[in-house]
Each structure stands twice: as structure tokens, then as C-alpha cells.
Amino acid sequence: MNKILLIIQREYITRVKKKSFWIATILAPILITAIYAIPALLFLNNTNTKTVEVIDESGLFTNKFKDEKGVSFKFSRQPLEKAKKEFLNSKFDALVYIPGNIVDDAKGVRIFAEKNVNLSLQGNIEGTIQSELRNIKLTRAGIDVKVIEDNKIDVSANTFSLSEDGGEKSSSAGGTMILGAVLGFILYITVFLYGSQVMNGVIEEKSNRIIELMISSVKPYQLMMGKIVGIGMVGMTQFLLWIVLTFSISTVTSGVIASRFENQLKKEIKIGATKEEIKKTETEIKSQNPMAIVDKVFATTSIPKLILCFLFFYLGGYLLYSSLFAAVGSAVENSTEAQQFMFPVTIPIIISFFLAQYSIQEPDSQTAFWASIIPFTSPINMMVRLPFGVPAWELLLSMVLLVLGFMGTTWLAGRIYRIGILMYGKKMTWKEVSKWVFYKG
Amino acid sequence: MNILEVQNVVKRYANHTALDDVSLEVPKGSIFGLLGPNGAGKTSLIRIINQITAPDEGRILLDGELLRQKHIEDIGYLPEERGLYKKMKVGEQLLYLAQLKGMTKAEATEKLKVWFIKFDIKDWWYKNVEDLSKGMQQKTQFIATIVHEPKLIILDEPFSGFDPINANLLKDEILELKKKGSTIIFSTHRMESVEELCDNIALINKSKVVLRGEKKEVKNRFKDNSYTVDYIGDFQSNSNDFQIIETKNLEDGLKRSHIRLSPEYSVNNLISNLISQVELKAFSENIPSFNEIFINVVGGEANEIL
Numbered sequence: 001m002n003k004i005l006l007i008i009q010r011e012y013i014t015r016v017k018k019k020s021f022w023i024a025t026i027l028a029p030i031l032i033t034a035i036y037a038i039p040a041l042l043f044l045n046n047t048n049t050k051t052v053e054v055i056d057e058s059g060l061f062t063n064k065f066k067d068e069k070g071v072s073f074k075f076s077r078q079p080l081e082k083a084k085k086e087f088l089n090s091k092f093d094a095l096v097y098i099p100g101n102i103v104d105d106a107k108g109v110r111i112f113a114e115k116n117v118n119l120s121l122q123g124n125i126e127g128t129i130q131s132e133l134r135n136i137k138l139t140r141a142g143i144d145v146k147v148i149e150d151n152k153i154d155v156s157a158n159t160f161s162l163s164e165d166g167g168e169k170s171s172s173a174g175g176t177m178i179l180g181a182v183l184g185f186i187l188y189i190t191v192f193l194y195g196s197q198v199m200n201g202v203i204e205e206k207s208n209r210i211i212e213l214m215i216s217s218v219k220p221y222q223l224m225m226g227k228i229v230g231i232g233m234v235g236m237t238q239f240l241l242w243i244v245l246t247f248s249i250s251t252v253t254s255g256v257i258a259s260r261f262e263n264q265l266k267k268e269i270k271i272g273a274t275k276e277e278i279k280k281t282e283t284e285i286k287s288q289n290p291m292a293i294v295d296k297v298f299a300t301t302s303i304p305k306l307i308l309c310f311l312f313f314y315l316g317g318y319l320l321y322s323s324l325f326a327a328v329g330s331a332v333e334n335s336t337e338a339q340q341f342m343f344p345v346t347i348p349i350i351i352s353f354f355l356a357q358y359s360i361q362e363p364d365s366q367t368a369f370w371a372s373i374i375p376f377t378s379p380i381n382m383m384v385r386l387p388f389g390v391p392a393w394e395l396l397l398s399m400v401l402l403v404l405g406f407m408g409t410t411w412l413a414g415r416i417y418r419i420g421i422l423m424y425g426k427k428m429t430w431k432e433v434s435k436w437v438f439y440k441g
Numbered sequence: 442m443n444i445l446e447v448q449n450v451v452k453r454y455a456n457h458t459a460l461d462d463v464s465l466e467v468p469k470g471s472i473f474g475l476l477g478p479n480g481a482g483k484t485s486l487i488r489i490i491n492q493i494t495a496p497d498e499g500r501i502l503l504d505g506e507l508l509r510q511k512h513i514e515d516i517g518y519l520p521e522e523r524g525l526y527k528k529m530k531v532g533e534q535l536l537y538l539a540q541l542k543g544m545t546k547a548e549a550t551e552k553l554k555v556w557f558i559k560f561d562i563k564d565w566w567y568k569n570v571e572d573l574s575k576g577m578q579q580k581t582q583f584i585a586t587i588v589h590e591p592k593l594i595i596l597d598e599p600f601s602g603f604d605p606i607n608a609n610l611l612k613d614e615i616l617e618l619k620k621k622g623s624t625i626i627f628s629t630h631r632m633e634s635v636e637e638l639c640d641n642i643a644l645i646n647k648s649k650v651v652l653r654g655e656k657k658e659v660k661n662r663f664k665d666n667s668y669t670v671d672y673i674g675d676f677q678s679n680s681n682d683f684q685i686i687e688t689k690n691l692e693d694g695l696k697r698s699h700i701r702l703s704p705e706y707s708v709n710n711l712i713s714n715l716i717s718q719v720e721l722k723a724f725s726e727n728i729p730s731f732n733e734i735f736i737n738v739v740g741g742e743a744n745e746i747l
Binding site: 003006007010014204205208209210211212213214215216217218422435 | 455488491492493494513516518520522523524525526527528529537538540541542582585
């Protein structure tokens with residue numbers, strides 16, 4: 001037992017000492033934070049207002065373009081040709097031309113700009129013209145303007161998840177989906193990553209020829225399990241550091257972003273505005289904060305439970321697959337030869353990744369259920385389903401089967417490993433390898 | 442007293458038998474030569490002694506006890522295919538290997554320091570193994586084999602890869618270990634080192650022990666009662682007393698003949714017979730070298746001698 005600890009220690013320390021481990025550990029949380037913080041910051045810093053000159057020959061759109069954050073509109077009466085000539089020297093960022101016959105020919109609108117017109121501005125202008133034209137056409141058809149106004153209903157659905165005790169929490173389907181996808185994907189990557197580290201470790205020992213010396217001191221099974229556990233712990237260490245670092249970096253970053261929003265808020269609330277107006281603007285701005293959706297998702301999902309389940313399914317999935325990777329490593333003599341033998345091991349991982357794409361769309365379907373119960377596909381698929389809420393018995397069944405699953409694969413792998421590591425100079429076939437399982441002693 | 446007894450060991454693989462009813466005894470404090478051509482079954486036997494694999498039949502006693510897991514610490518093994526973790530520091534690696542053989546870290550550090558001083562390699566401790574030359578790696582691995590002071594040391598082709606100077610160093614070390622009471626088994630097909638170092642031998646061929654015993658006794662067994670004489674002149678054998686196998690001309694009229702005596706005829710009689718015919722310059726008994734014995738036995742001609 002003591003010897004297994006020594007092996008685990010060696011496998012762990014030699015890997016944790018590597019520079020590449022620390023680079024990956026520090027870089028990943030920074031990248032994760034950057035993914036949401038950079039758009040948020042860009043959004044905030046985009047303060048320079050664009051002015052747009054509007055030439056409206058139809059006269060229908062006067063005052064219909066409303067100034068909003070980042071864009072202001074100015075109407076002018078000069079002819080298009082003159083405006084186009086003067087445009088480059090003017091302070092305008094864009095020029096919109098609406099022809100006189102716009103109601104009959106909606107395609108006549110033109111937007112000119114020095115650089116490319118950005119999509120949201122174009123969308124904004126098109127949207128305004130479109131809805132105004134609709135109003136005009138409806139009025140012409142004899143429908144009261146008031147009816148039209150009443151029909152502008154703003155629908156924004158709030159989703160709620162019902163818990164068994166009858167309570168309801170507001171949830172975010174989109175956010176839950178993203179969380180599930182991220183967890184599943186991390187699991188997929190790490191099982192692959194650490195599994196192949198185990199395989200390469202075994203190949204290294206075999207091609208180094210230290211293997212014979214090692215197994216004259218320890219049992220092959222001890223060596224294999226020591227390696228698997230050691231590398232698995234490296235993965236756990238990395239996750240824990242990732243979690244801690246991501247949380248602390250995120251807290252700092254979202255603090256900064258939040259205070260910027262606060263400033264924005266103050267700017268936008270004009271002096272003399274009524275209390276109601278202030279409140280409205282506040283909620284409006286708060287809903288724009290990208291952190292809000294994250295908060296919403298975490299409010300419906302228990303984070304400690306999620307982290308514990310993640311670590312469990314990581315360990316289970318890792319143990320299940322890495323022992324198979326170890327068996328592959330023992331049967332070959334170099335990494336190139338390993339490629340062909342890796343195939344049967346990687347196929348179930350890839351299949352479960354594809355199943356996960358389905359599970360995320362239909363987390364309560366039959367397929368998703370079975371995918372998250374069967375040990376080979378369960379780690380990734382259960383993680384994908386988990387943020388949506390999974391009944392306790394399903395989770396428990398999946399966990400028990402996973403434990404049985406990895407006990408099975410490590411047993412099988414151990415049988416292959418003890419023979420494989422001493423085989424040299426022989427081209428391996430699956431038929432040959434399957435015979436090793438039944439060799440004795 | 443035997444440190445190791447191998448009793449009727451059989452090991453079968455899928456399509457062949459690697460060891461077929463192999464028995465041998467290794468006396469305590471001796472150097473034992475395990476000889477045999479490639480593929481004879483030496484490595485299979487060594488792996489069984491090291492408990493890397495288990496025999497299908499038969500049993501093995503170490504120091505009078507049935508071989509068990511705990512005996513791993515009593516054995517030091519230098520495999521023929523040398524290997525170390527390339528990215529590890531020399532000191533770290535030796536500590537690791539010593540701890541796997543059951544030493545505590547403090548104990549191992551202390552013992553290793555002694556060896557590092559003895560081999561004059563103190564400044565290697567923090568070097569990566571991959572930065573060492575092949576000879577240096579061999580030394581490192583030899584230290585790994587013996588640092589836990591095992592009762593039984595198994596060296597598989599220990600001299601391969603060593604230059605003559607380091608080979609001598611290793612030889613002295615082996616003799617010193619023997620003096621301290623260790624038993625050394627070494628497996629080799631380099632017969633000159635067997636000649637020099639071994640007290641006992643066993644020769645394995647085609648999965649069977651075909652020859653075993655004390656070095657001198659084995660040699661005596663292979664003596665064919667023949668002699669070499671250098672002389673000037675000519676002589677004949679005119680009876681059944683002895684028989685001239687071959688005669689060669691050396692320089693300055695000197696001749697060398699190979700003579701085999703009949704069992705009843707004494708050496709003294711031969712000499713007096715020769716003196717009466719030629720001028721005798723030199724006379725010696727032919728003692729077979731292990732090289733000859735090896736070729737003889739493995740070549741299949743002498744199987745019936747057993």
C-alpha cells in the first residue's frame with residue numbers, strides 16, 4: 001500500500017512541477033474571464049456618439065428616428081447630390097437617404113458612410129423605417145392609429161423552474177444550456193487529455209525499459225493504479241485551482257464592470273426625472289449587464305452540488321477511460337503504434353460527446369436518460385443534464401453504475417497491462433490482446 | 442546453506458514451454474553463473490525469481506522460505522535492458538527506487554551518499570538522467586540495484602555497455618559484495634567473466650538445465666584426459682596407450698601435438714615415453730574453457746555426458 005503512495009507521489013510531483021501545468025492552470029481562468037469581460041467592457045467603453053444625417057424626401061419620418069445611446073439623428077433638407085459631395089468633410093458618420101416614393105418602393109433607402117456601416121446601426125434604421133411604413137400602410141387601409149399603438153406588445157418571457165415542494169424560481173433556459181454545455185465540454189476535454197497522459201506515461205515506461213525494474217519492486221497493478229491515481233490528482237488539482245482562480249478573477253472583474261455600470265446609470269438618469277423613470281432605467285440597465293444572466297443561472301443551481309458532481313463524474317469518467325488508455329499503452333511500443341489501438345477507446349468518448357449535443361436540447365428525453373445512465377457515456381451526458389435538474393434516483397443510479405463500470409475496466413485493463421508491458425518486438429492484434437485477459441499469473 | 446533453491450519449475454506460454462522442470466541451487470555467499478544461449482529461458486527464470494511472473498509448476502525457496510511478496514526487498518535486480526526515468530534527477534530517482542525496495546527516505550539518502558562518494562559522482566545528484574552518458578547511466582542503475590543491500594543480487598548481462606575501465610570497477614565491486622556476504626547470480630553469455638568470477642554455474646539450453654555444478658568440478662567433468670606437448674624431433678604412438686590427435690609445426694623446428702591418453706596409462710609413463718623419443722620443451726594438461734564447454738554442450742554434441 002505504501003508503495004502505491006510512493007508511485008502516486010512521483011507521478012503527481014513530476015507533473016505538477018512542470019511549467020506547462022502552471023501555464024495551463026493560470027491561463028484558463030484568465031481566458032474564461034476574458035470571454036465575458038471583454039464584450040462587457042467594450043460595450044461600456046463604446047461612448048462616442050455617432051451622428052447620422054437623414055435626408056427624408058417623403059417627409060414621413062420627421063422625428064421618427066429617436067436618438068438613443070451612441071446614435072443621434074439630424075434631419076436636413078438639402079438635395080442628396082449636394083449632401084453626398086459635402087459628406088466627407090462633414091461631421092456626420094453616416095448619411096441616410098429616404099426617397100419620396102418610399103411607401104410604394106421600400107427598397108429605395110440608401111445608407112452612405114465613409115467606412116462600413118455597422119450592422120446594428122443599419123438594423124436600427126431599417127427597423128424604424130419598416131415599422132413606420134407598416135403604420136402608414138395600416139392607416140391607409142383604414143385601421144385606427146390607436147389600435148396599432150395598442151398592438152405593440154413587448155413580449156419577453158421569463159422562465160421559471162418548479163421545484164418539487166411547489167416553489168418556483170426564475171430560471172434561464174439559455175444560461176442553463178450554456179452551463180451544461182461548458183461542463184460537459186470540459187469533462188470531454190479533460191478525460192481525453194488526462195487519459196492520453198496516462199497512456200503516454202505507460203508507453204514512456206515501456207520504451208524506457210524501466211518497466212522491468214519497476215515491476216521487480218511493485219506489482220504491475222500497483223504501478224498502473226499509482227499512475228492513474230497520480231495523474232487523476234493532477235487533474236483534480238488543476239480543477240480546484242481553476243475554480244478558485246476563476247472565482248477570484250471573476251469577482252474582481254465583475255466588481256469593476258458593476259461599478260462602471262453604476263456610473264453609466266447615473267449619467268443616464270437625467271436631473272428632474274421622476275422616481276418611476278429612475279426605476280425603469282435602472283432595471284433596463286441592469287438587464288443589460290451580462291453578469292445578470294450568470295447570476296440567474298447560479299441562483300437556480302446549487303453550486304456546491306454542481307462542483308461535487310462534476311468532480312465525481314470527472315473522477316469516474318477519468319478512471320473508466322484512463323485504465324483503458326493504460327491498457328492500450330501497455331500493448332504498444334510507441335505513440336504512433338498507439339493511434340490504431342486508441343480508436344476503440346476514443347469512439348465511446350466521441351459518441352457520448354455527440355449524444356451530449358442531443359441531451360442538451362432535450363434533457364428529459366429517453367435518449368438523454370439512457371446516455372446519462374450507461375457508464376461509458378454517463379459522465380459527459382449527466383453533467384450536461386445536471387443544470388436542468390435531474391431526479392435524485394437517476395443521479396444515484398448513474399453514479400453507482402459508473403463506479404461499477406470503472407471497477408470493471410480497471411480489472412480488465414490490469415489483466416492486459418501486466419502481460420503487455422513485458423511484450424516487446426511483437427506486432428499486437430486485438431485477438432492477441434484479448435487472449436492476455438485470460439492468462440494466469 | 443543455499444540462499445536460493447529452484448525446484449522443478451515449469452513455465453509455459455501459449456505456444457512454447459519456457460522452463461521445463463528446472464532445478465538449481467545457489468549456495469549462500471557465492472557467485473553463480475546462469476549461462477545459456479539467447480532464448481534458452483534465462484530471463485523467464487529470472488523473472489520468476491523476481492516475482493514478475495509466477496511459475497506454472499514447482500516452487501522456489503529464498504533463504505529456506507517459500508518465495509513471497511516480502512522477499513522483493515531481499516533481491517536486487519539489474520535487468521539486461523537498462524532503463525531509468527529520463528526526466529528525473531539522478532538523486533531523486535535513486536531515492537524513489539530505493540524507497541520502492543522498502544527503505545525509508547532517510548536511510549536511502551544516507552546509503553546513497555556513501556555510494557556517490559565511492560563512485561566519485563557527487564555532483565550528479567541534481568543532474569537529469571537524460572544528460573548522463575550511457576556509462577554513467579549504467580553506474581546509476583548499478584547503485585539502484587544494490588543500495589538496499591539485498592541478500593541476493595541478480596545481474597543480467599552486467600558488463601554489456603561498460604568500457605573496460607568501468608567493467609573492471611564493476612568486477613571489483615561484485616567481488617567486494619561477495620566478500621560482504623551477498624550472493625550474486627549473473628546471467629551472461631560472456632564466458633571469460635564466468636571463468637574469472639563464478640564459483641558455480643548452471644547452463645540452460647532449450648528450457649532445460651543441461652549442466653550445473655561447481656566451476657572446477659564441471660571443468661573436470663569435461664576434461665578428456667588429453668595433453669599438449671611442445672617438442673623437437675619426431676615420435677609415434679605404437680600402442681593403445683595414447684593417441685596423437687593432431688600435430689602442428691611451430692617455428693624453429695618446434696612441434697606441438699595433441700595427445701589423448703587411455704584411462705589406464707599414467708601421465709608419468711607418457712612423459713618417460715616421450716623423453717626417450719624427442720627433446721621435450723613443454724607439457725600441459727588440456728583443461729576446457731567455459732567457452733568450449735558452452736559450445737560443446739549447446740552445440741548438442743555432449744548432451745550424453747550428463
